Amino acid sequence: MEVVSFVCSPEEAKDWSAIKRIIEKQTGKTYEYIRWKKRSIDARSRQIKINATFECSNTPLPDRIRTFTFHKVHHSPEVHIIGAGPAGLFAALKALMRGLKPVVFERGKDVKARRRDLARIAREQIINEESNYCFGEGGAGTYSDGKLYTRSKKRGEVDLVLELLVYFGADEDILVEAHPHIGTNKLPKIIENIRNFIIEQGGEIHFESKLTGITRTDNKISHLEINHGEQTPIKQVILATGHSARDIFYLLHQTGIKVLAKPFALGVRVEHTQALIDQMQYHGRLNDEYLAPASYSLVEQIDGRGVYSFCMCPGGIIAPCATSNGEVVTNGWSPSKRNNPYSNSGIVVSIDPTDFENPEDPFVCLTFQQEVEKLCHDATGNNQKVPAQRLLDFVEGRKSKDFPRSSYTPGIESVRLDEVLPPLVAKRLQKAFQAFDKKMPGFLTNDAVVHAPESRTSSPVLIPRDKERMHHVEIINLYPCAEGAGYAGGIVSAAIDGMKCVEASSKR
Ligand SMILES: Cc1cc2nc3c(=O)[nH]c(=O)nc-3n(C[C@H](O)[C@H](O)[C@H](O)COP(=O)(O)OP(=O)(O)OC[C@H]3O[C@@H](n4cnc5c(N)ncnc54)[C@H](O)[C@@H]3O)c2cc1C
Incomplete structure (x- = not known):
């Protein structure tokens, strides 16, 4: 496979015969299989240009995304995850890759039921305080813009998130565009596919299940209280509740867990x-x-x-x-x-x-x-x-x-x-x-x-964690994760952080 890069006009970039001509001229060869690898617009000067990179071959091109290995985890050790935003869902996917059973508690509703609460905001001007643009399946990421740019320089981690999104139904174009974007109309289906897959593999996702209490014994959390009732014993917990869960910041503080x-x-x-x-x-x-x-x-x-x-x-x-x-x-x-x-x-x-x-x-x-x-x-x-x-x-x-x-x-x-x-x-x-x-x-x-x-650009509170081991600085089985904890900004970096937290917790 040969990789060919050139600069062309926006018109040429939309015209396959022009693209083939340029590639032939540049390489002196003809190719049967040609596909976009990277695309960006350069509009700095009046003469707007497209930076184009193609993959070319005379044998069929390999799959764009890697092969993922997920395990069946019905009877595997559990990892508890609070919040089903990008961080929580990608943490759950990473748990499946590691052979752990993700048990996710999400305060909001599933994507379909959530849509009705969003319509109600516009129609009746009433906010459901558990199901809105920030809370519910997929978190703030579901009815977001779905721009997938990140300042992260770690290309491998970013590519993994983008490829997983393609695996669950996103358009392959997100792997090509310099500024990939999914769009609010397409995100809910992708989130639904991720949820169904997690459940099929043996994971659990509980909606309308809000973390309301924490039992702490010395430097560990022993139980989580869900919906002011059920006490769930836990070994490790990934806290991926996003920057809008103010009650969580207060709950940690009241439990004597350091926040800044x-x-x-x-x-x-x-x-x-x-x-x-x-x-x-x-x-x-x-x-x-x-x-x-x-x-x-x-x-x-x-x-x-x-x-x-x-x-x-x-x-x-x-x-x-x-x-x-x-x-x-x-x-x-x-x-x-x-x-x-x-x-x-x-x-x-x-x-x-x-x-x-x-x-x-x-x-x-x-x-x-x-x-x-x-x-x-x-x-x-x-x-x-x-x-x-x-x-x-x-x-x-x-x-x-x-x-x-x-x-x-x-x-x-x-x-x-x-x-x-x-x-x-x-x-x-x-x-x-x-x-x-x-x-x-x-x-x-x-x-x-x-x-x-x-006002909800990033978290106004930090839940400090150990730099290397990623658990809370004092509580060794609590993994403060992504945007809510102050360690991510946006969908991709939240997803990366979710996966890293599971990686770190699985080492314990
Ligand atoms: C309208 C909008 C547009 C956006 N556009 C973009 C964009 O284009 N690109 C981009 O990168 N980012 C965008 N963002 C930001 C992006 O959505 C967030 O950065 C990302 O969702 C953070 O992921 P997270 O998993 O850390 O937290 P969240 O997505 O906030 O998820 C946290 C989840 O935890 C749940 N939760 C909270 N408290 C509890 C509790 N006590 N018990 C159980 N569950 C709980 C919440 O219900 C929520 O589902 C947008 C956000 C909004 C609101």
Whole structure:
């Protein structure tokens, strides 16, 4: 098999006869079997280019994904996993690879039942506090955007997660694209396939089963209490409850298990039209069938703090992601085709425990996060409606008289966000938007709308663990895992951390 790389135009990249011609010219050979290996867009100059890499052969090409070995584990030693998000589910898959029986407890419902609770948020503005955009089968990853990029440099680990996703039904394109993406419409089926497989192999997944208590004996956990009743004896527990399970942070603290305040980020979600972002990023090329909807990534240092774009969703929708009534939270998703007319992104300011009077308090950042979510809720006083402002109005401190259409279905209300958001956030955001406009002229426009708050970027609490053995620094059979524990950011890194925790626990 030969690997051939070249740079071509977006039109050529969609034309197989052009691709074959270029490969023939470059190698001096003809090939019967040709397939994409890697693809990325380079839109830095007016002449937009595609970086293309192909695998070419005259014998059939090998499978794209490796062969996985999973064991039947009906009678194997158990590993308990709390939370069925990406970390919990991939931990369960790793347990099957290691010959361990995963027993998963998940507070929320399965993906299908969960969908009804999401519809209710839009329709009745009521949050089911156990089943919402963050809680339920697949965790925050199920109705997420499904972008699969990660800052992890460990290619082997990333490839393993992507190949497992393909094994359970994701499109093989995720192995090719430089910025792979699945989309909210396709994620639930993949999650369902993973669940059915875990059960077929002999694992257990219990829905509507919330961890409510922990029995600790010296440096070990002996029992877990589920739904305030059943006491389950355990040997090892992977705690993969995500960054929104505030009750878990308090439960650990009350049980005398060490948790610490952790820096996180908070801000707003800004929505432009996709056409405007395409125009800015693709140098005026509009509605271009040869180019994917454009995205952006922006970062600035403002008054000693990073302000940056987070979870940018081209062709996306802003979602109501609160986990409690009386609070509002925004985040974004997009379907696989990214074909909505909107483009949204979190724009967030780094927050540090030292921003507050009592940085030693493990809950100092969490309390701040929750207060902002409540303030934004109370600013409209209407369940899941969020306070909003046109972007230029926000920067210039003016209330907006009206709005263009917003994708946020529970609704928006005109509020001066600089009067609702704490100054350490609002002032930096105002300056950052001005700086972003210099990098992307046209970004700072009154045709864009700012929605508040974007507050669940990462965990505001850290559950400290031993660096090498990965268990809690004091409790040797507790494995704080992924985003909730402060050790991951996003679907892929959470999945990697879930697998690593099982790997570490199986060594004990
Ligand atoms: C709308 C949206 C869009 C997103 N888009 C992207 C994206 O495009 N790309 C990306 O990489 N990331 C995205 N994210 C973030 C991503 O979903 C998270 O990084 C990832 O899901 C974290 O995985 P996790 O397994 O650590 O935690 P989670 O996914 O949060 O899962 C934790 C699970 O634990 C369960 N749980 C909590 N407490 C308990 C308890 N007491 N007992 C039992 N179970 C419990 C929860 O119900 C939940 O199912 C998005 C998030 C949202 C909300």
